[in-house]
Amino acid sequence: MRPLPAEARLAEIQRYVTEMETERGFADNTVLEQSxxxxxxxxxxxxxxxxxxxxxxxxxxxxxxxGGELADVLIYLCAIANRFDIDLDEALRDKERRNEARTWFPTTPEPAGTEHPVDFSRNSRAAAGASSAPEPTRNDN
Structure with missing residues (x-):
C-alpha cells in the first residue's frame, strides 16, 4: 500500500481506506459493523x-x-461511504449547495450569569403543561 499523499483530497483518502481495509482484512466488514x-x-x-x-x-x-480520534472517525466514515459507493467530496459539495439556500440561526453566547433552570426529569414536559407527544424533528439530509 502506498502512503497517503500529504495534500490528499477526500477521494484519495477514500481510495486509501479501501486499500487499507483490504490489506488489514476488514474489507468484508458490513455497513452495520463499520457503523x-x-x-x-x-x-x-x-x-x-x-x-x-x-x-x-x-x-x-x-x-x-x-487528532487521533478524529482520524479514526474519518477512516470509518470513508469506509461506510465506500460501501455505498458515495464520493464524499461530491456529497459534501452537493450538501453545501443545498445548505447555501437555507436560513441559519447561529447560537450566540449568553451574558455571564444568565441562568436557565432546566428540569431533566422524565416527566418535566408533562409537568410544565406541555404535550406528551414528542417534538417534531427536521431532517435536512
Whole structure:
C-alpha cells in the first residue's frame, strides 16, 4: 500500500481506506459493523474532548488524542461511504449547495450569569403543561 499523499483530497483518502481495509482484512466488514465502530470511535473522540477541556473522565480509562480520534472517525466514515459507493467530496459539495439556500440561526453566547433552570426529569414536559407527544424533528439530509 502506498502512503497517503500529504495534500490528499477526500477521494484519495477514500481510495486509501479501501486499500487499507483490504490489506488489514476488514474489507468484508458490513455497513452495520463499520457503523457501530464509527459510533465507538465517536465516543472515544468525545472522551478525548472532555479530557482536553478539563472535564472529568474515568481515571482508570485510557484516552486518545483528539487528532487521533478524529482520524479514526474519518477512516470509518470513508469506509461506510465506500460501501455505498458515495464520493464524499461530491456529497459534501452537493450538501453545501443545498445548505447555501437555507436560513441559519447561529447560537450566540449568553451574558455571564444568565441562568436557565432546566428540569431533566422524565416527566418535566408533562409537568410544565406541555404535550406528551414528542417534538417534531427536521431532517435536512
Amino acid at each position: 457501530l465502530k464509527l459510533g465507538e470511535e465517536y465516543g472515544e473522540l468525545c472522551k478525548a474532548i472532555r479530557e482536553r477541556s478539563g472535564l472529568a473522565i474515568d481515571p482508570g480509562s485510557a484516552t486518545g488524542s483528539v
